[in-house]
Amino acid sequence: MDMTEKKLSSKLIYDGKILRLHVDTVELPNGKQSIREVADHPGGVAIVALDRDGCVLTVKQYRYVFSRVVEEIPAGKLEPGEDPREAALRELKEETGAVPERFTELGALIVSPGAYGEVLHLYLAEGLDVGAQSPDEDEFLDVYRTPFDEMVRRVTDGELTDAKTVAGILKVYALRQRGQ
Amino acid sequence: MDMTEKKLSSKLIYDGKILRLHVDTVELPNGKQSIREVADHPGGVAIVALDRDGCVLTVKQYRYVFSRVVEEIPAGKLEPGEDPREAALRELKEETGAVPERFTELGALIVSPGAYGEVLHLYLAEGLDVGAQSPDEDEFLDVYRTPFDEMVRRVTDGELTDAKTVAGILKVYALRQRGQ
Numbered sequence: 001m002d003m004t005e006k007k008l009s010s011k012l013i014y015d016g017k018i019l020r021l022h023v024d025t026v027e028l029p030n031g032k033q034s035i036r037e038v039a040d041h042p043g044g045v046a047i048v049a050l051d052r053d054g055c056v057l058t059v060k061q062y063r064y065v066f067s068r069v070v071e072e073i074p075a076g077k078l079e080p081g082e083d084p085r086e087a088a089l090r091e092l093k094e095e096t097g098a099v100p101e102r103f104t105e106l107g108a109l110i111v112s113p114g115a116y117g118e119v120l121h122l123y124l125a126e127g128l129d130v131g132a133q134s135p136d137e138d139e140f141l142d143v144y145r146t147p148f149d150e151m152v153r154r155v156t157d158g159e160l161t162d163a164k165t166v167a168g169i170l171k172v173y174a175l176r177q178r179g180q
Numbered sequence: 181m182d183m184t185e186k187k188l189s190s191k192l193i194y195d196g197k198i199l200r201l202h203v204d205t206v207e208l209p210n211g212k213q214s215i216r217e218v219a220d221h222p223g224g225v226a227i228v229a230l231d232r233d234g235c236v237l238t239v240k241q242y243r244y245v246f247s248r249v250v251e252e253i254p255a256g257k258l259e260p261g262e263d264p265r266e267a268a269l270r271e272l273k274e275e276t277g278a279v280p281e282r283f284t285e286l287g288a289l290i291v292s293p294g295a296y297g298e299v300l301h302l303y304l305a306e307g308l309d310v311g312a313q314s315p316d317e318d319e320f321l322d323v324y325r326t327p328f329d330e331m332v333r334r335v336t337d338g339e340l341t342d343a344k345t346v347a348g349i350l351k352v353y354a355l356r357q358r359g360q
Contacts, residue, residue: 003242003249003320013194014201018295019217021194021201026244034318036244037199039219039296062183063293064206064216069183070293077294107338109346111291112298113243113250114257115198116219120292120343138214140183156354158287163300163343166289170350174336177357 003029005036018042018077041118045088046075046164048106048172049098049125056151056169057096057128061141071144072162073169075120084121092125094134096143101127106171111163122168148172183209185216198222198257221298225268226255226344228286228352229278229305236331236349237276237308241321251324252342253349255300264301272305274314276323281307286351291343302348328352 005026013021020040028034049057056073063070076091078084085103092098106122135141146154152173155166185206193201200220208214229237236253243250256271258264265283272278286302315321326334332353335346 001320001322005242005244014203016203016217017215019201019219021199021219023194023196024244028318029242029320032318035197037196038245039199039201041292041295062185062209064185064204065218065293065295065297066290070290072293108341109343110246110250110341111343112221112296112300113245113252113342114224115221115245116292116296116298117245118292118296138208138212140181140209142181152354153358156351156358156360161288161290162293163289163291163347166347167343167350170347170354171336174332174350174353178333178336180336 001029005029008033037115039116041116042080043078043084044075044118044120045078045084045091045123046073046120046168047088047092047123047125048073048168049092049096049100049128050148051098051128051130051145053145054148055145056148057098058144058146058165059095059141060144061139070162071160071165073165075164085123088121088123094136095141097131097133098125098128099131100125101129106168109164109167120164122164122171124172181209185209188213217295219296221296222260223258223264224255224298224300225258225264225271225303226253226300226348227268227272227303227305228253228348229272229276229280229308230328231278231308231310231325234328235325236328237278238324238326238345239275239321240324241319250342251340251345253345255344265303268301268303274316275321277311277313278305278308279311280305281309286348289344289347300344302344302351304352
């Protein structure tokens with residue numbers, strides 16, 4: 001069966017700094033009409049960064065949406081026209097000061113396909129040379145180092161809940177377990 | 181350092197079927213002001229469902245935001261006031277027809293903490309009795325069964341990109357590898 005939903009019209013609600021919201025009227029496969037609310041996002045990058053001692057770098061920052069400090073792997077938004085790999089190296093350096101010896105793609109993630117357009121590109125950074133942080137002017141974050149096995153335990157046990165952090169750490173874990 | 185961002189004002193932009201968008205002015209830890217765009221979401225559930233043959237159930241559905249069919253573990257939104265566990269059992273039955281013998285919490289995920297308020301509750305469903313699907317009126321989806329090891333390979337290799345699917349499958353994989 002063709003499951004395509006055909007766009008009939010689109011109404012732009014908001015076009016802001018990060019988010020862009022539009023509400024579209026679509027034709028469903030059964031011929032009926034429905035609306036689709038879509039929050040566009042410029043896309044992002046996230047990095048599983050392992051230092052020479054086998055520790056994972058994470059950052060803790062206040063997340064306004066959840067009114068609390070959240071621990072995550074380093075990550076950030078794509079600048080307009082920016083290559084994801086370059087963006088990931090930039091964000092890693094800005095947030096942690098680290099420059100990796102080896103840098104590998106870990107694939108993409110779509111974070112919430114129902115209504116949110118964000119695509120996140122995951123990378124593995126190894127053999128880090130760590131210099132000084134240089135966060136954005138309105139970014140406040142602390143960097144932490146955790147042995148990899150301990151981090152696998154923490155994401156598996158639900159101590160860390162950020163989806164890109166859980167997916168990124170466990171992708172590296174599964175690749176290692178499978179000898180890749 | 182106290183990293184709290186204090187809300188100074190909030191402007192509601194849109195209040196729709198799924199999404200609610202507001203733009204808040206906040207005071208940063210350094211005393212400066214900034215804006216925070218927030219897309220609220222009612223929260224959701226997702227289920228790693230294993231049948232009696234050790235196969236994972238996934239659904240393929242057209243995702244308008246990405247203009248393509250996406251393969252995901254069964255999932256859905258919370259109804260107002262609904263308990264996440266009840267919602268997960270409901271969604272699993274609606275989307276796949278399955279009723280589990282054992283049902284275990286796998287923890288929560290925040291899918292994109294920068295601007296999106298969605299919290300997703302993950303569950304493991306085992307020992308499935310599979311009846312007929314009963315999807316929502318405007319929901320069109322096909323159910324697939326894949327051996328668990330093959331699914332681990334597919335999410336690790338980046339064949340599947342849905343974040344809750346990657347995180348859910350690899351959480352179950354890590355729990356098994358670690359003998360939990």
